[in-house]
Amino acid sequence: MKNLSITLRVVVCAVFVLCLSSFARAQATRTWVSGVGNDANPCSRTAPCKTFAGAMSKTFIAGEIDALDPGGFGTVTVTKSITIDGGSEFASILASGTNGVNVNIAASANDPQRRVVLRRLSINGTGASGTIGTSTGIRGVSATNFTSLEIENCYIQNFTTVGVDVNVSSGNPIVSVKDTNVSNTVTGVQLNTAAGGVLTAVLERTRVDICNTGINVKDRSFATIRDSVVQGNGGGTGVQVSAPSNSAGVNLENTVIFNSSTGFAAGTAGTKADLSNTSILNNTTGVSSGGATVNSHGNNRFAGNSSDGVALNGIGQK
């Protein structure tokens, strides 16, 4: 009788484990969307979904949503590690009156990476205000909760606040923006994290233009900007460090900043600013500082500015 009871327990445990494993694998690692898809489909290659949001719930953690063909696939809130790839041609997210992509991944034992990749997407906040065609989208990408965010080969434009807004409440997030254009937003890229955390970001081969502020590096955020262009930010600032009472910093490497009111605005004392092989051209003020020392490696170019601004701290090269 005792043996029977033990056997029964083993069988029950085995059945439970089998059920659990089948439950955990009941989603596809790769799903598909298409311009002729349908969100009632399982998002397979032969039966794709219509929207990224529809595919999200059918894609396994750390999986990938791919576009089969060019099309508009709607706004999406990312709640798990995921790669959204527009495929060989751009996939579009039209975000009139709302955010294009929200990234909000709660901590979970099943999702230790909390990593998001947005690749080959056109995120557009254009919309109508009555009979007027204008920008009505709020943010292109709004990332508030994640560990790693990578934005590659994307066009983000026409938003009333921020193109890429990273505003994290906890942790030490890592951001990478590569081969991406951000234009016609109030702020192109904004980086910020809460007390106790440090945000590090790399912007590489990125163009930010027609914004009031091109790149705004805020509290506890450190950005390296290389091989990029920040231009045409009219009455605003190309790149600025804005962390009044917290540390933050910017390394500018092989980057061009031109045609803004202020090309580069370093922050208050204690924030870090480092310029190398960078061109600051045709701005009203080339470089300003709220007290921070602006380091220069002696290989930068200034031309066409009404004023080149504050004196740089030459630190040479090693």
Place this chain on the structure above:
Amino acid sequence: MKIKAYLSIVTLFLLSFAVAQSAAAQTRGPSASGKYQFSLEDGYTKYVEFSASTQADGTVAGDMFLSDEAKIADQDVDGTGDPTLSETYPGFYFKADFDGLTVEKNQAVMSGTIRDSSIKSFIGQRVLLTVEDNGTNSERPDTLTWGIYPPVVKQETPTDAEREVDTGAGTTWTTSDYERKDDPEVTYPKDPTITSQSFELTAYDFVEVARPAGDIQVNP
């Protein structure tokens, strides 16, 4: 009198035998049927009930019902302003009539047209149901996948707007191997209508079902 009665009985017997044979012949071809409840990780229950069989004349008869408790939030992805494209549905069902069936070993693909649905825009769309009958294999339960496809838009025939009598240029053509008399002609463009043969069987990704219940039967 006895002879007449005897003949009547024999005639009725033969007639009933012939009718039974005829009925059997009508459903002798490949068939697939099943009632299956399952879920994906979204936790929502999905249920499919279907039956399809090849008739004696080669046509396919049958239908399907599929329901899913998962919410569908439609989006106006192209900003057309159409309010029906921004609706949210708390689950859905649809019914379809089958007109195509392809069976290979333990797998079957059924094609049809949606006749009724809780989401009105689904009505008239094509549907594919692909199933795999794994018998009593406990490691790999019966599985399936499905797809809804918009109806094919007819291609327009280009005409010369400046000539009222222009009948239009042909938009189809045929190809064949000129050096081989036995090479069959192929007409292009191929019919884009979704049928049970639109995709190779190997192209289908079956969903990985959780909590399956019911049975799927495929008869080659």
